[in-house]
Amino acid sequence: MKAHLKWSLKNLLKEIWVRATLYSLLGVATALLALWLNDYVPDSLAGKFGSESVDKILNILSSSMLAVTTFSLSTMIGAYSSASGGATPRATQLLVQDATTQNVLSSFVGSFLFSVVGIIALNMGIYGERSKVVLFIATLCVLCFVVYNLLRWINHLTKFGRLGETTSRVEKVTEAALEKHAKMPYLGALPLSQAPVIAATAEQIYSPKAGYVQYIDMDALGAICNQPDKYIYCLVLPGNFCLPSTVLAKTVGLSAKEQQLVANAFALDIQRSYEQDPRFGLCALSEVASRALSPAVNDPGTAIDVISRGTRLLAKYANERQDRLDLPVRKNCTQIYCGQATVEDFFDDFFTPIARDGAALIEVAINLQKSLRHLAETAPALYQAVAYGHAKMVVKRANAVLLVDEDKQRLQRQLDRFEQLVADTKHSD
DSSP: OOHHHHHHHHHHTTSHHHHHHHHHHHHHHHHHHHHHHGGGSOTTTTTSSOHHHHHHHHHHHHHHHHHHHHHHHHHHHHHHHHHHHHTOGGGHHHHHTOHHHHHHHHHHHHHHHHHHHHHHHHHTTOOOHHHHHHHHHHHHHHHHHHHHHHHHHHHHHTTTTOHHHHHHHHHHHHHHHHHHHHHOTTTTSEEGGGSOOOOTTOEEEEOSSSEEEEEEOHHHHHHHOOSTTOEEEEOOOTTOEEOTTOEEEEEESOOHHHHHHHHHTEEEESSOOSTTOHHHHHHHHHHHHHHHTSTTTOOHHHHHHHHHHHHHHHHHHHHHHHHOOSOOOOTTOTTEEEOOOOHHHHHHHHHHHHHHHTTTOHHHHHHHHHHHHHHHHHOHHHHHHHHHHHHHHHHHHHHHHOOOHHHHHHHHHHHHHHHHHHHHHHHHO
């Protein structure tokens, strides 16, 4: 199956209308199920539940579910707007894909359709005495299900769309992407930097359209390279923006049909995705901090919180990288070469925007210095050089806008401690 088809199917299942449709069909099926289960109702229960009692409950359920669904939709849209305006528009897709919201709203729609179909069937006289018993029991079950989801929804609304909760969502998906990157930095292939010189006769695979690389199907590429004389060199990574003139990959020894399969293994769309792109998550986190540092918001506390979150993510990433002494390669990807997102990329995406927008705030600059030094201490071989470079840039940016000499001196003392750490590391080596 083509990568973009698998990717589209996966994204399709995250759409709210898909779950709403499934719940709606389930609601209709439940209402009609009474027609097939009437033979299992004992004679002693038949006739004890009149159509009026069931009809009243169904009417209450249908009218209330319609109102609750409408209110919930307006609340959901408000949460999207709050996340887009208070955090970053890049976080909105995470709220749209929230499973709790989708399940609750879908259950409301399904319950509404269940009650409507039940009312119609009752008024048409479709249900017999035994079927009414089944319908009554099903109505009670649906009612309990609705109450349970209402309680879940109330609890969910207390935090849904709030700045802290939205930031936590971005942090969670970024952590998952960084964990995957730590396990397979080259997506399970061999490093492109270690590839032999690519033959001049290698075929170039161009991007079929303009867009971001969201996903690369390495299993599909591995299935193509099933013979010793076949090689694929991936020249783009998830998160890269491509034009029709962009070369996605170069291939050696592949037929025209196999080259088309290589092109199909790259899923492109109009926006980036978090799954294989840890840089996107770090960019989204830095955007939350940058918006908090804007003059209109003026919330350095949120920026400092984001700095702590990013530092925690990068520290965990370093530990996972250090725990893996070998370079994991997929069994079928030994003839595929791919690049990787570097540590320098991570630091540029996360720290540079915050250092730029928070240069005038001494508390932000000092927290940046402490975080960079902490990362350098955590993984000297991986982080120290790039962290030290960013620490110097933090001081340079801050000195250009800070007005109080004492603040500049405080910041310089933080950099002096970093320089001492670098000197001690070199001395120990």
